[in-house]
Amino acid sequence: MLSVVVGGFAVGGAAAVPDARITLTEVGVSPGAPTVDERATLNVTVSNSGGSDAAANLTTVRVRDADGDVLDSASGVGALSAGDSLDATLWTTFREPGEKRLTVEVVANQSTSGEFVTVSRDVVFEVRPTEVALDLRTRALDPEDLRSDDESESATGDLGIGGIQGIFGGGGGLDTGDGGQGEASPPAVDSPVEVTVVNTGTTAADRISLRAVGAAVDGDGAETVDVGPFVVEGVAPGEERRVIVDLGPLDRRSDVTVTAAFRADTDRRNDRGADRSAESTVTYPVREATPTVTDATVRETADGVVVDANLGNAGSGEMTGAVVSVGDAPGVAPTPAGGEYFVGTLGASDFVGFDVTTAANVTVAEEIPIRVTYTERGVRYTETFSVAAPEPATDDRDGGGTLGRLGAGGLGTVGTVASGLALVGLAGAVGVAVRTGRIGGPTGRRRDGSAP
Incomplete structure (x- = not known):
């Protein structure tokens, strides 16, 4: 807040109208709300009225605080003819915050009589506390x-x-x-x-x-x-x-x-x-791809336990170089090097079918870890999901093997191991059968598409 209070003038000797009519036209403070210990600038404009009968010599411009102490002053500011004005600059600092009232005084010497004229003007503004942030x-x-x-x-x-x-x-x-x-x-x-x-x-x-x-x-x-x-x-x-x-x-x-x-x-x-x-x-880097494993079916065959599922990308970023394998777990043998299922690139909301086979002791294994490795923005990531292992065989089972299908309505439910990612089922997606290859393995089938 800045306010200016106009003061009067005083003439040495008799209380007559001075020949030089000096006024403090303007007193500006910069910055408008200085901080503690910040130098405040007072820009002062002094004018000699056009109706003055004499010129004036400005001998002193000064600023006083509320106690009357002089904070700064300038001497020999200059001469003013009738109708002229000039500027002067004063500086000061403050140790404490709060509202400040300063008085600017101008002392002028009339050219005709040699008498001194003093004009004053008050200025009020706020000093803010210093905050470095x-x-x-x-x-x-x-x-x-x-x-x-x-x-x-x-x-x-x-x-x-x-x-x-x-x-x-x-x-x-x-x-x-x-x-x-x-x-x-x-x-x-x-x-x-x-x-x-x-x-x-x-x-x-x-x-x-x-x-x-x-x-x-x-x-x-x-x-x-x-x-x-x-x-x-x-x-x-x-x-x-x-x-x-x-x-x-x-x-x-x-x-x-x-x-x-x-x-x-x-x-x-x-x-x-x-x-x-x-x-x-x-x-x-930013991580926007979100791998998910859905629609998982687990069955026991003569060659081992087969996991048939979809790998989806529920995120907004693209996954590249994606491969799927079985991780290590009690009763489950991990996929050997070179035996991974190669998926490739998955865009946002895309999915592809995969199947991986592993040797598993179903009497020991409770779940089968599915490991998904992919690249996003040049960084290689690995996420591990889990699907339930098939139930151990019973004496009255038929020759078709044990089948475990996870989830209701045909949608698989899988858990994320140490990934913290929310899994989103790609419900209602329609797969298209195509041929694809497997690293180090026989030709397999692939279902891919985009989530609706």
Whole structure:
């Protein structure tokens, strides 16, 4: 809040109308609501009325606090003819927050009489407490998000995301805010992460540098990426900057921590370095494919236990290089190397039939683990599902073998082992019989299609 209270003038000697009619036309405070220890600027405009009979020499412009103490002053400001005005600048800082009332005074010497005229004006505004707060937000992107089909677009337009101000790391290093890029294409990126630096505090942040360090999500947690530091322009309170950090080639899914080191404006005045920090963690790459095993039938044959089921993709991402095999479990022999069932590529909402055979002791085995391995965005994943093993044979069984069909209405029910993925039955899907191959095995049948 900023308010101005107009004061009067005083003339040395008799209380007569002065020949020089000096007025404080304007007193502005910048910023309008300064923070504690932030330098506040008072922009003062002084005028000599056009109806004045004399010119005036401005000897002093000063500002006082509520106790009358002078906070800043300027001497020998200049001369004012009738109808002229001039500007003066004063500075001050505040140690405590709250409402402040300052008085700006102008002392002028009349050219005709030599008398001094003093004009004052009050200004009231709020001083905010200092809050240093930099928020870092990260979002994993796909390289396709940064590409455009329109080759005529500028590099900034080709980013496909508005407001991006730079690409760093990997094939990056491009400052997209540079108008000199012209028609150049944006740099190729492998693993882009959008980083938004938001200043939610009350003081500016500068000397901002970003660094990204990642460790594998699965396995031994070994470091997979370490890029940076990358310099980002300063951010004023209430503003933000968005950049792309390219992590480079990644063959393992990683938890990546992006750290922003920075210096607050108050630190600069105190000769403090950029030793503050903010961080955000993102998992890369994005994982959008969701494998599911449905419509499972388990039967015991002379060659072993056969699992006949559908592999579906209930997610929005594409699975490539998908293979299905039987995992290790009590009473169940895993599929030997080279004996996996090759499925290939599954798009979103697609499914394909498969069958795998394993040697199993049905008197011991309670469930058969179905292992699905696939690639998404260059990273190889393995998910394990479970289907119930067939019931042990009884004395009155017929010669057709034991058949176990899971679920009601023909839809199989399978459990996920250590995957945490929700399983979605692809109900009502119509299969189409085609021929396909099996790695290391005989030709088998394949049913594939898209979920409705």
